[in-house]
Amino acid sequence: MMTRDTSARAYAAYETIKKRIIESGFLPGSKLSEERLAGELGLGRSPIRSAFARLNSEGWIDISPQSGSYVRALGEREIAEIFELRLVLESHVTDLAARRITDEQLRKLQLALKRTKVVAAAGADKAAFDEIDAVDSMVHLTIYEAAGNALISRILLNLWEKAQWLKKLVSPSTPARMKSWIAELEGIVEALALHDPRLAVQRVCDHVQHGEQSHQDSKAQGSRAAATPARAATSSNAPAKRRPAAKPAQRTRSKADARARTARGQRASSSR
Secondary structure (H helix, E strand, C coil): CCHHHHHHHHHHHHHHHHHHHHCCCCCCCEEEEEEHHHHHCCCHHHHCCCHHHHHHHCCCEECCCCCEEEECCCCHHHHHHHHHHHHHHHHHHHHHHHHHHHHHHHHHHHHHHHHHHHHHHHHCCCCHHHHHHHHHHHHHHHHHHCCCCCCCCCCCHHHHHHHHHHHCCCCCCCCCHHHHHHHHHHHHHHHHHCCHHHHHHHHEEEEEEEHHHHHHHHHHHHHHHHHHHHHHCCCCCCCCCCCCCCHHHHHEEEEHHHHHHHHHHHHHHHHC
């Protein structure tokens, strides 16, 4: 039976490992060692095993008795399903949040957005991306909290964390996407402040769909970038073209021409 202390250690290990996965500290396909993680985190192997079991049940890692534990790589079908389920559940909780959100929750969102716009105006760099990403997280988590449905919120939190993970695995957002990203978040907060469920749901759905499209675009861009050096290397390593060897008839004519030139030269010498 797991004690309260052991349970707390297992939860701490679970959160730490999951955060590393989301932040790309452990990439898809990476093997996870119980012994190494226990040493790094200053824990016994039992909390690590418990953390692995939970991470496996939530779809973060795969565990094989023969080969060990590995960070999962999400397939395209599974990624599509994540966004599809998010659309269904986010629509429902946003409808509830638009009716229930408090003035204090709205005030915090509005202040965070104002601060983010200042940072983003200074340049579309990593600092701007991180700031927009942070306020994006704040908007979604506030909607889940304001909706007041703990069961749906737990499911959505797992889906949202998977979306965060996918976001960190692909190419960074373009300046144009960052600009539209802020505008989408402003529109969502504006609809929540109006307590307009229909408008808020529409804007959240648009935002989630744009996020899926951005993921697809970034992945395609990364694939093209990886393919370009490969094509260049193939081209540079291609053997030089050889001049075709002379055919037998061509060689015969060449020898005959050479003999004729020699004979003409000899006759010219004799006449002189």
